[in-house]
Amino acid sequence: MLDIAGLSASYGEAHVLNDVSLTVKPGEVVTLVGRNGAGKTTLLRAVMGLHRDIEGSISFAxxxxxxxxxxxxxxxxxGWVPDDRGIYASLTVAENLTLPPVVHESAWSTEKIYEAFPVLAxxxxxxxxxxxxxxxQMLAIARVLRMGSRLLLLDEPSEGLAPVIVQRIAEIIREITTHDIAVLLIEQNVKFATTVADRHYLLAQGRIVETLDNASFQAREPELLKHLGI
Amino acid sequence: MTNPTLPTAVPSDLSLDPVAARGRLVRRLVLLGIGVLAALVLPLVIYPPVASDILAWALFALSVDLLLGFTGLLSFGHAAFWGGSAYVTGIIAIRLGVPFPVAILGGMIFAMAIAVPIGYLSVRRSGIYFAMVTLAFAQMIYFVANQWLDVTGGENGLQGVPVSFFGISAVETDSFTFYYAALVLIVIGMVAGWRIVHSPFGRVLTAIRDNSARARALGYDVERYKLIAFVLSAGLAGLAGGVFTISHGFVSLQEVDWPTSGKVVLMTVIGGIGTLWGGAIGAAVIVLLEDQLSSSGFEGTGIITGAIFIIVVLLFRRGIWGTAQNGFDRIRRALAVRAQRKRNGDSAVATRIDDGS
Incomplete structure (x- = not known):
């Protein structure tokens, strides 16, 4: 669904991403793991088109x-779910939800959204x-589901949330991928990442240093954590 | 016994509270009533042509607020649309002698037509650059109006703009009756502005104002929405400028000059940015003040309006309307808390009596 090949990104003189290639298949959850400053958010922003200073190719569908x-x-x-969640303070929950256009026939109806997220109802x-x-966070995710986005870019969805809510968000992510929606997420919370993800890309200094499936990531977790410093 | 499913504290979520929702509705109806009443009696208490001026400036200020308060764009060139429409309205009325709403419609269409290229080139910039680009375009319009003597009369302006209104002489000759005819047009413009702000389109504008990158990532072509808002705003400014022209019976070069752009921004700020109706208050304050000062022979009107502007910006950032709204909200919340306390107090008394029996 998403194919990135030879992607480099910079902020003026500073190179943030170097020759990054990765793929995300339909129904797959892939995480980007790495220290702060490794280029994870820049990668998501480049996919969304919010960071324009790039080379290489990005293909979607x-x-x-x-x-x-x-x-x-x-x-x-x-669909982009930024790390600040991007909820409009001057709009109500319902207005935030229905603000973006519906872009795909598989879009969730508001009824379905409210069923899946009773708290929003x-x-x-x-x-x-x-x-x-x-x-x-739930509203930000619900909003892109209502648009009918096929690829969700989630920037640290578990950050600053209570464990029970993190668990709920993990369930939601697992549920949506059964509808062939692909998820590319940034995660510092390794426990959360290993609960939801199929594969992991380890990013360090703007390069992908390793690609692991979830089982081998879990097997090598302590060593990797030390290596990544998270 | 208290029912555990009933909230006992003041609900934090006021919007779900039916009492608060009813309070809001009551407030809206009361304000609407006051507004309608004020608009209806205005020419009884002040000189009718001044009342018509207030109407025109009120809609002009609303058009600026549509951009400034709801889209986040400070236009410093709205005189181009107000004044451009004033000239076209005047020319149509003089040369064709059509009923004045038709002439004003022509002026409005002209304002929207010139807003398309001006907006197209300026909405790509924001903040001070947007303000400067719109100012530059407005100055071009001023230059044309000043030089094209055959059409605009240059510094003499256009004299003798007739008021033609389907042969109804009460409207055509009496400024008091004319006020009510103008009121209908202005109200149509204001309702249009209100509809724009409270439509899905208006919500997208709000989203763009609050964070345009985010609105873009949600699938909205930000420039296109800004352009549409710009053209709609120009149309309302044009409607206002047309009414102003018919009311005065002439067009002066002042209408396309930059102090006019500044004055309308001043009114919007004094009334309250992002309040939509605040501009009408701002317009009333400034127009009445200017009228009073000039009739008393005081020449330095700018000193007074400037001082008011400074005071409002420093002390009442949300303008007259916004400040009043804040005060009202505070009183309502205090009353709600007191009523809640009273209810809790009563139930405590009831419990004591129960225990005693």
Whole structure:
């Protein structure tokens, strides 16, 4: 579903990503693991088109997208859940949810969303600012599901959340991938990453240093953690 | 006994609270009533042409707020649309003698037409650059108006713009009756502005204002939405400028000059950015003040309006409307807390009596 080949990204003189190649298949959950500053967020932003200073190719659903605008990529089916969750404070939960356009026939209806996220149904007329961190995270994920995005880019979905909510988000991620939706996520919480992911890309200083399936990642976890310093 | 499923504290989520929702509705109806009443009695208490001025400036300020408060764009060139429409309205009225709403419609269409290229080139910039680009375009319009003597009359302006209204002489000759005809047009413009803000399109504008990169990542072509908002805003400014022209019976070069762009921003800020109706308050304050000062022979109006602007920006960041809204919310919340306490107090008393029996 997502194919990145030879991707390099820079901020002016500083090279943040170097010759990164990776793939995410439909229904697959793939994590990017690495220290702060390894280039994980830049990689997601490059896929979304929010970071433009890049070389290399990005293909989504068999189509080259690196020249498309972020809005065209969103409409093609890429859903971005930023690390700040991106909830609009001046809009209600319901308005936040229905703000983006529906881009694919597989989009979840609002009824289905409220069924899967009862807490959002309860708070549908609350303003975005009145939500807790966990509720905001759920709303951010629900929003891209309602768009019908086929590839979700999740930037640290478990950050700052209570364990019970992290678990709920893991369940949601597992559930959505049964609908052939692909997920590329950044995660510092290794326990969470190993619960949801099929594969892991280890990123260090802008390069992919290792690609592991979940079983071998778990087997080598202590060593890798030390190596990555997380 | 208290039912455990009932919340005992003041609900943190006021929007779900039916009492708060009803309070909001009541507030809206009361404000609407006050607004309608004020608009209806205005020409009874002040000189009718001044009342018509307030109407026109109120809609003009609303058009600026549509961009500034709801899209996050500070246009410093809205005189181009107000004044551009003023000229076209005047020319149509003089040369064709059509009923004035038709002439104003022509002016409005002209304003929207010039807003397309101006907007297309300026919405790619934001902040001070957007303000400067719009100012530059407005100055070009001013230059054309100043030089094209055959059409615009240059510094003399356009004199003798007739008020033609389907032969109804009450409207055509009496400024008091004319006010109510103008009111209908202005209200149509204001309702249109309200609809725009409260539509799905308006929510996208809000999203763009709050964070345009995020709106883009949610699939919205930010520039296109800004352009549409710009053109709609220009149309409302054009409607306002047209009404102003018919009311005055002439067009002066001042209408396309940059102080006009500044004045309308001033009104919007004083009334309250992002409140939509605040601009009407700002317009009333400034127009009345200017009228009072000039009729008393005071020449330095700018000193007074400037001082008001400084005071509002420093002390009441949300303008007159926003500050009043804050005050109202605070009172409502205090009352809700007191009512809740009272209810809890009563039930405590009831429990004591129960225990005693």
């Amino acid at each position: 068999g189509r080259r997208i690196e020249r498309l605008s972020p809005n065209a990529r969103a409409r093609a089916g890429i 309860l708070r549908r007329s609350s303003m975005g600012t009145q939500l807790s961190g966990g509720e905001q």
